[in-house]
Amino acid sequence: MQALLDAAQRDVVARVADLATSRFAPRAAGYDESATFPAEDFDDLFAAGLHAPAVPVQYGGLGYGPYTDDVFTLWMMTKEIAKADLSLARCWEGHSNSQVMLAGMADDDQKARWFEGIVERGDKWVAWSGEPQARTPEQKGRLGTIVEPVDGGYVVSGTKVFATSAPAADWALLLVNTAGPGGARHAEGPVESILALACQLSDPSISFDASWWNPIGMRATVSYLVNFDGTRIPREQVIGYPGQYLKEGWQTCFIPHYAASFLGAAEGAYEYALDYLKTQNKGADPYVQHRVARMALNVETAHLWLRRVATLWESGEHDEAQRIGARARYVIEMLAMQVLDDCIRACGARCLNRPSPVERLYRDLSIYVRHDNADQILATIGKQLLGQPHDPSFFKP
Ligand SMILES: Cc1cc2nc3c(=O)[nH]c(=O)nc-3n(C[C@H](O)[C@H](O)[C@H](O)COP(=O)(O)OP(=O)(O)OC[C@H]3O[C@@H](n4cnc5c(N)ncnc54)[C@H](O)[C@@H]3O)c2cc1C
Numbered sequence: 001m002q003a004l005l006d007a008a009q010r011d012v013v014a015r016v017a018d019l020a021t022s023r024f025a026p027r028a029a030g031y032d033e034s035a036t037f038p039a040e041d042f043d044d045l046f047a048a049g050l051h052a053p054a055v056p057v058q059y060g061g062l063g064y065g066p067y068t069d070d071v072f073t074l075w076m077m078t079k080e081i082a083k084a085d086l087s088l089a090r091c092w093e094g095h096s097n098s099q100v101m102l103a104g105m106a107d108d109d110q111k112a113r114w115f116e117g118i119v120e121r122g123d124k125w126v127a128w129s130g131e132p133q134a135r136t137p138e139q140k141g142r143l144g145t146i147v148e149p150v151d152g153g154y155v156v157s158g159t160k161v162f163a164t165s166a167p168a169a170d171w172a173l174l175l176v177n178t179a180g181p182g183g184a185r186h187a188e189g190p191v192e193s194i195l196a197l198a199c200q201l202s203d204p205s206i207s208f209d210a211s212w213w214n215p216i217g218m219r220a221t222v223s224y225l226v227n228f229d230g231t232r233i234p235r236e237q238v239i240g241y242p243g244q245y246l247k248e249g250w251q252t253c254f255i256p257h258y259a260a261s262f263l264g265a266a267e268g269a270y271e272y273a274l275d276y277l278k279t280q281n282k283g284a285d286p287y288v289q290h291r292v293a294r295m296a297l298n299v300e301t302a303h304l305w306l307r308r309v310a311t312l313w314e315s316g317e318h319d320e321a322q323r324i325g326a327r328a329r330y331v332i333e334m335l336a337m338q339v340l341d342d343c344i345r346a347c348g349a350r351c352l353n354r355p356s357p358v359e360r361l362y363r364d365l366s367i368y369v370r371h372d373n374a375d376q377i378l379a380t381i382g383k384q385l386l387g388q389p390h391d392p393s394f395f396k397p
Contacts, residue, residue, distance in 0.1 A: 001076075001303045009073045012050075012062070016077045019044055020084035028085035029355050031220035032364075035213070037168035038088045038220055045092075046122035052115070053077060054099035059115035065100045066253040066321070072310035075260035082264025083271075086364035087220035089261040091126075091165045097254045098125035098173050104250070105196065105240035114171065114198065128226070129175040129183035130162035144181020145174075145228060147195065153234040154178075154197060159227050166208045166224040172199045174233075175245060184245055185394045192243040197233045205231040217363030251393035252322040256309045258371055259332035263302045265365045266336035269343040270295040272358055276347045291342040298335040298342075305331055322392055323384060330377045333369050340365055 002010060024041050031038045045051045053074050055061020064074035074096060082089035102114055102125075117123035131144040145158035156176060160183065163172070174197045179189030187194060199206070205228060212225035245251070273295060282288045305328040312321035340362050344351060351358045376395040383390035 001300070004303060004307050005073065005076065009070070009076070012073055013076045013080060015048060016050060017080040019048060019050075020080045024081065024084035024088055025357070028088070028220075028357070029360065031085070031087065032217075032360055033219075035219040035222065037165060037222045038085065038091065039168060041085070041088050042091070042095075042122070042124060042168075050077070051095075051122055052099065052119045054096045054103060055115045055118055056103050056111075059111060060119035061099065061115065065103060066313040066318075067100075067104055069314050071313050072307060075257060075306055075310065078257060078260045079264040079267065082261040083268035085220070086261060086265050086361065086368060087218050089264060090218060090221045090223075090368065091124075091168075093254070093257055093261060094126040094164045095124055095169075097257060098127050098171075100253055101127065101173060101196065101245075101250060102239070104248075105244055110198070110236070110239065117170070123170040124165060124168060125171045125173065126163070126165045126169040127173040127175065128160050128163045129185045130160055131158075131181050131183040131186050132161065133182055133186050142181070143225075144186075145176050145183070146181065147176045147178045147197075149178070150232070153232060153238070154195070156197070156199070156228045156231045156233060159225055161212060161225045162223045163208075163226040164221045164223045166201075166222055166226055167210070168222065169201055172201055172226075173197070173239065174199050178242075184251075190243075191246045194243050194245055196239040196245055198237040198239055199231060199233055203231055205229045215367055217360070217365070217367045246393055249322055249392055252325055253313075255329045255372075256306060256325045258368075259302070259329045260306060262332050262336040262365065262369065263299070263306065265361045265368075266295075266302065266339035267299050269340050269358055269361050270299050272351070272356075273343040273347055276351060282346075288346050291346040295339045295342045298339050302332045302335050326377055326384075326392065326395070327381055329372070330374055330381065333374050333377075336365060337369065 005013060023044050052061035054065040057063035064070050078089055078093060081092050102111060143159050143161055145156050148155045175184035176195050176197060177187045177193050179193035182188060184194050207227045209225040213223055277283060277288055309321055309325045309328045312324055343358055372395055376397055380390045380395045
């Protein structure tokens with residue numbers, strides 16, 4: 001896939017790949033087992049000058065993003081990270097997606113303040129919407145936040161879940177709803193009721209419930225339940241105008257970014273399988289040959305889809321980029337899941353025996369692809385083609 005990048009892009013991606021291979025991959029099993037945030041990995045990214053990928057160049061960052069002339073390098077950085085550790089990639093995505101949002105929605109004073117924190121001090125950011133409203137059978141109370149306007153800002157009370165990097169991040173971009181609980185993803189009501197608020201997570205009114213997070217995979221994302229006990233957000237920390245996140249389709253910038261992580265998991269499994277099968281001299285088996293070929297074709301196809309979407313963003317064809325981005329997200333989920341399946345069928349049971357990285361990738365990918373619902377993504381693509389109204393951000397039915 002080197003041919004898809006120019007020399008300067010290759011250099012940046014190679015630096016990430018080096019770190020991923022030498023530092024992140026060896027630590028991944030430990031973070032997964034203890035379900036702890038990959039703090040040392042973030043320290044390494046900061047020390048290597050790779051911590052501010054989507055902070056504009058004039059603020060000291062690398063300047064990548066969908067509204068610049070280069071988003072593909074960012075996605076390939078993410079892919080390399082995901083190959084080593086999909087949980088780390090989710091934390092990294094949240095951090096870099098927040099930078100994209102600040103670059104596009106924050107005012108100049110906000111940018112100067114928050115980008116300095118990222119570039120100079122290594123501040124970590126996240127973006128949190130998750131407030132699912134449908135209860136699970138075992139769920140006791142209702143999830144979600146209430147947002148009240150007060151003199152000089154807003155007060156946020158209640159809970160969010162799936163709050164990636166919760167105990168480790170410095171700042172969160174809260175997507176909340178003044179019309180009632182639901183964040184942005186699960187919101188009802190007018191679009192204008194969705195606000196983006198920057199929240200400093202050291203505020204004593206904020207607490208984290210780690211007991212909520214005991215999933216099959218993506219354990220090191222520490223995507224806890226967060227409780228806001230009357231958290232005050234001053235007006236200077238309100239980002240953009242009411243409803244901007246949905247009206248301008250900011251979520252569509254991040255939909256292919258998830259796919260870049262899925263691709264990383266797939267490529268990790270493919271490379272593992274190739275090495276495993278060669279070591280075991282199983283290459284003469286025609287079924288093995290088929291599965292190796294299909295894994296390679298899937299990985300290559302996924303790269304080409306991402307390159308296609310990136311080119312649309314980079315050339316300013318934003319409407320088309322948003323439309324095709326959903327297709328890429330759907331196709332790459334299918335391709336990646338098939339690669340994992342091929343890898344496991346070709347390699348056999350021992351590749352699912354710890355500490356095999358395939359065992360972790362399999363668990364991680366199986367929950368991470370649930371971040372959106374592939375059935376609803378496909379329905380959304382169908383609605384687009386049929387000229388029907390649809391939700392390009394969260395693919396709501
Ligand atoms: C590892 C991980 C990390 C995450 N990190 C973050 C993060 O940092 N920030 C963040 O904002 N979010 C994050 N998310 C949360 C994610 O965005 C979703 O909010 C979360 O997956 C919703 O949980 P759920 O699938 O259990 O529930 P639901 O949202 O209830 O969805 C369950 C299923 O029901 C479907 N559904 C929903 N409504 C309807 C309906 N009316 N009719 C029919 N079907 C419906 C959905 O499409 C879905 O398939 C993360 C998710 C994961 C898995």
